[in-house]
Amino acid sequence: MPKPVIGGVPRGEDLFGREELIENLWERLERDNVLLVAPRRFGKTGIMYHLLDYPQEGFRPIFINVEHILTAGDFMVELMAILLRDHHFARAVSSLWQGTKGFGRFLQNLPSSIDLGGIKVELREKTDVPEKWISYGERVMSLLSKEEPRLLLLLDEFAVMIDSISKRDSEEAKRLLHWFRSARIAPDTGTRFVIGGSINLISTLDAMRLVDTVNDLSVERLQPFALETAAAYVKAIFASRDIDLDSELADSILELVGEPVPYFLAVLLMAILDRQRAIGSPISADTIKAAFEEDLLGGATSVVFQHYRSRIDQYYPGREAQVARAILGMLSRAGRPVQHDTLYHIFLQTYRKPPSPQANDEFIQLMKKLDNDFYIVSRDGAYDFFSRVLKLWWKTHYGFQGE
Amino acid sequence: MTSHPIHSYRPQRTAPEDLEAIFVGREHLLEEMLGRLKDWTPGASRQHYLIIGPRGIGKTNLLTLIAHRIERSPELNAKWVPLAIAEDTYGITRISDLLIESVRILGDKTGESSIRKAYDRVRFDDNDARVTDLTLDAFRHFHKSSGRGIVLMVENLNRLLERQIKQKAEIHLLRKILIEEDWLITICTSPTYLNAVTQPEEPLFEFFKVQLLPELTQREQFEMLKKRAALEENIAFENYLSEFRSRLRALYHFTGGNPRLTLMLYDLVSKQDLSGVTMELDLLLDQITPFYQDRMKEIPEQQAKLLEAMALMPEGCTPTELAEQVRMAPNQVRALLTRLAQAGYVRAEERQLKKTVYIIPERFFRIWHQMNHSREVRGRIQYLLEFFASWYxxxxxxxxxxxxxxxxxxxxxxxxxxxxxxxxxxxxxxxxxxxxxxxxxxxxxxxxxxxxxxxxxxxxxxxxxxxxxxxxxxxxxxxxxxxxxxxxxxxxxxxxxxxxxxxxxxxxxxxxxxxxxxxxxxxxxxxxxxxxxxxxxxxxxxx
Structure with missing residues (x-):
């Protein structure tokens, strides 16, 4: 039975409702490398861990969280160390130092007390991997390209690493990205890569004029749960606590949340369960409502939504931010999806432009951007907030501002 | 009557059995957390916790009890070793410092020679990367050989991340460790929300399951006093409690359900013959004054000025309102409020029409300020106290x-x-x-x-x-x-x-x-x- 995991990584059966996605990923990985894209808290890391924990035949996954890495040399040390610690790949990677003294001998006589950390220390201090990282990278990727099972490299928080490296040395970041791309597209390589990226990765690389370094990746955008999946998740969570939840109450939970973003759903379910345990009586509609209003909309989680708000100022330059806020404010107040024309009118008003084909194109670009960034969704020529919860929050806090 | 000292400010010094005996109001939270620890198997999800609540609300008590229950239960003890980082550990400015301290505590606790050796090897090493790698190896080795994981308890996470460690790269490293190291669960505390966890650009954004520790209800406060009296076999107080209850309810509106103040109240009332609710409040204020005075001395002057002004204003003031009151520039006030919020003395709250106001969440601290201010304000509190005493x-x-x-x-x-x-x-x-x-x-x-x-x-x-x-x-x-x-x-x-x-x-x-x-x-x-x-x-x- 699954348990909600707040903030951490759901493992095993706690990762719920992603079977189809994972099956698709494995299919894609037969041919392509994948860029997994979603806002924070959509479950990218959970999915990557699932690939790690339950590898498909023919693949041997290695997971690396690279958010702490500050140089390309550090990255290569991290990669080599983890490969050297893996029983299957160690032999191939060790061959780079075969017959050498120093590190070669170290690898031959590796005591059981030495784990990943000890290998990293040796690589940093006793080898030239940090300095000649490109050379080592090329050689190790070449060595592993024909391995069976195939190496599947799962890199989490890739965008953070690139950002950190580029702040210190933008040229090094470029070299790393180029090397990495060449490793991915090497002819006949069996190695595959899954990169976990936030929704800002593409725009970050675009700003660095390096978006072509990831144009080989097949993009997989994580979506919220399908409604049936969400319903099954709610049922399973309560069943794990031996609670037989009334179907009407279960429906009310889904209605409150709207678009079932897994994180919001998990937080709401935990809040309901916490309240139920505290008061000791069966779950009621009041319990659910209180959990929604106080714990999801109003509690610690409400800062999630503030992120959506502050992102506008950060990633939508100048007047575009003002227009975006005006459109979102309008959508938050609307009881139903708003027609394209109405929003276009707001666009023109805020920009103080007359209608024109060019203005229309700019409007469509903006709406696409808002869609890509998971603010809105388009259906049959009308637009609405992507998440009902976000919409409600937006309306409460910003819906009536004169934008 | 037997003596069972309860250390209000250092619950770690209190006998765990005594903490158990007076524990109220948090049973479900404790059960939930221990339940997760009990159910955990290698490769399963790990839930990290952040317990938030004002000073005296029982955060350290809770951690001490968790550690105690782990050590007392054969099943939990076989799976976990609790390691508590002391509340006032100012020497931690990097993740490597945190790891060194953790490995030291583990070595002391278990006596394991490999752990002690690892500590000796790293304690004077100034290479952070090496220290991190070697200490993590030591923990991994301990986990493999003993089958036990680590429950790392870190208090005042706000100060650790926002004043001591601070560097984002270090916090990214911490996050990586918390995600990847299968043997590690953290339970942290903080007197307030911290930017490190609430700001989306921060690495630890929403990383923890946040648990707000509420004040005790009136019933729970009464329960705690009963248990406290029972612990010391203080029959006289137990008998007196029913008589005292109406005054306790009146005092509740000023002390809030703060467990520390509740225990202080017990100490006062059980040892002295107090004739009324006003005297009880007065003595409680006396008791807490040295503590609050020390706290005010620690706070920089400009921030202390703001705190005092806020305590006297109606609750929930905007930076602009406060700036007017203290005759400072709003921008300066905002910056000072941010620092006060980081330290947990004030809290920002969203009110209607997206207005952000600041409050002093620790009720009695505010009352203390008010009582020090003027006869008029003292009078208001006294009359309110009488209102409640009369009501109850x-x-x-x-x-x-x-x-x-x-x-x-x-x-x-x-x-x-x-x-x-x-x-x-x-x-x-x-x-x-x-x-x-x-x-x-x-x-x-x-x-x-x-x-x-x-x-x-x-x-x-x-x-x-x-x-x-x-x-x-x-x-x-x-x-x-x-x-x-x-x-x-x-x-x-x-x-x-x-x-x-x-x-x-x-x-x-x-x-x-x-x-x-x-x-x-x-x-x-x-x-x-x-x-x-x-x-x-x-x-x-x-x-």
Whole structure:
């Protein structure tokens, strides 16, 4: 039975409702490398861990969280160390130092007390991997390209690493990205890569004029749960606590949340369960409502939504931010999806432009951007907030501002 | 009676059995966390926790109990080793420092030679990367060989991440460790929300399951005192507790359900003969003063100025309002508020129309400031305290007053025959309200005039009873009549009648929230009791 995991990584059966996605990923990985894209808290890391924990035949996954890495040399040390610690790949990677003294001998006589950390220390201090990282990278990727099972490299928080490296040395970041791309597209390589990226990765690389370094990746955008999946998740969570939840109450939970973003759903379910345990009586509609209003909309989680708000100022330059806020404010107040024309009118008003084909194109670009960034969704020529919860929050806090 | 010292400020020094004996109100949270630890298997999800609550709310108690239960349970002890990083560890400025300290504690706790060796190897090493790698290896090796994971308990995470460690790269490293190291679960505490966890650009954004520790309810506070008395076999106090309960309920509005203050109250009341609620509050304030004074000395002057000003203002002020009060630039005030918030002394709250206000979440700290300020403010608190004491008076106390009230009313309305019962005051008011206005007004005025011949305290108490009864009878005419009469004949000090006046104004204005919003929380609670009584929502509870 699954348990909600707040903030951490759901493992095993706690990762719920992603079977189809994972099956698709494995299919894609037969041919392509994948860029997994979603806002924070959509479950990218959970999915990557699932690939790690339950590898498909023919693949041997290695997971690396690279958010702490500050140089390309550090990255290569991290990669080599983890490969050297893996029983299957160690032999191939060790061959780079075969017959050498120093590190070669170290690898031959590796005591059981030495784990990943000890290998990293040796690589940093006793080898030239940090300095000649490109050379080592090329050689190790070449060595592993024909391995069976195939190496599947799962890199989490890739965008953070690139950002950190580029702040210190933008040229090094470029070299790393180029090397990495060449490793991915090497002819006949069996190695595959899954990169976990936030929704800002593409725009970050675009700003660095390096978006072509990831144009080989097949993009997989994580979506919220399908409604049936969400319903099954709610049922399973309560069943794990031996609670037989009334179907009407279960429906009310889904209605409150709207678009079932897994994180919001998990937080709401935990809040309901916490309240139920505290008061000791069966779950009621009041319990659910209180959990929604106080714990999801109003509690610690409400800062999630503030992120959506502050992102506008950060990633939508100048007047575009003002227009975006005006459109979102309008959508938050609307009881139903708003027609394209109405929003276009707001666009023109805020920009103080007359209608024109060019203005229309700019409007469509903006709406696409808002869609890509998971603010809105388009259906049959009308637009609405992507998440009902976000919409409600937006309306409460910003819906009536004169934008 | 046996002695079982409870260390309010250092619960780690208290015998765990004693902490267990007085533990109230957090059982479900404790069970949930221990349940997760018990159910965990290698490769399963790990939940990291962040417990948030003001000082004295019981965060350290909770961690101490978790550690104790892990060590006491063979099943949990086989799976986990709790490691507690001391609350005031100022030497941690990098993740490598945290790891060194953790490995030291593990070595001390288990006596494992490999762990001790690892500590000796790294303790003077200034290469952070090497220290991190080698200590992590030591933990991994410990986990493999013993099959046990680590529950790392870190207090004051806000200070650790926002004042000591600070560098984002270090916090990214921490996050990586918490995600990847399968043997590690953290339970952290903080007096306040911290940017490191609430700001989306921060690495640890939403990384923890946040658990807000609420104040104890009145019932839980009473329960804690009972348990405390039982622990020391203090029969005298246990017997006294029922008598003390009404005053405890009154004090609750000023202490909040703060466990530390509750224990202090026990120490005071069980050891001294205290004659009333005012003395109890005074002594509690005395007791806490050195602690609060030290705290104020630690706070930089400009921030202390803000805190004091906030304590005196109605609760929930914007930076602009505060800037005006202290005659500083709003930008400067905002920056200072940010620092105060990071330290946990104030908290930002979103109110209606996206207005952000700042409050002092620790109620008694605010009361302490107010009591130090002026006689007028002290008077307001005292009168409020009396209001609550009167509200929660025992049945016997109310009966006594009611009899007097009834006697006065019989005299005033002459031809009414009224049965004398314990809730006679209500019955009396109902009968009176059926009379016409001129008679009613005259009758009330007569009653109150007569009260003036009684000793002052007694007269005021009877007047309060009448007012309460009028609210319970949902009769604003009588409320207005009594208020007018008491200010004419008893005391013109409006502060004495403030809760009733504000409640009347609120009800007359059709519940304009602005009237309540500009009050301190204690006054709002007093007004709410009257409004609830007016709405028939409150019952006269007999304890």
């Amino acid at each position: 008076a025992t049945r016997e106390e109310r009966d006594h007053i009611s009899e007097q009230t009834v006697a006065l009313l019989i005299k005033a309305f002459r031809d009414e025959a009224i049965g004398v019962r314990s809730s006679a005051a209500i019955t009396t008011v109902h009968i009176v309200s059926e009379r016409s206005m001129p008679d009613l007004a005259e009758g009330i005025d007569t009653v109150i005039k007569d009260l003036a011949h009684l000793p002052y305290d007694e007269a005021v108490e009877i007047a309060r009873t009448l007012l309460r009864s009028a609210f319970r009878a949902a009769n604003l005419n009588i409320v207005r009549g009594v208020l007018g009469a008491v200010t004419s004949h008893l005391s013109s000090e409006e502060i004495l009648w403030a809760p009733y006046m504000i409640a009347a104004e609120y009800l007359q204005s059709e519940r304009d929230p602005a009237i309540l919003n500009r009050q301190h929380p204690e006054m709002r609670e007093a007004v709410q009791l009257l409004v609830d009584a007016f709405d028939n929502h409150s019952a006269e509870t007999d304890e």
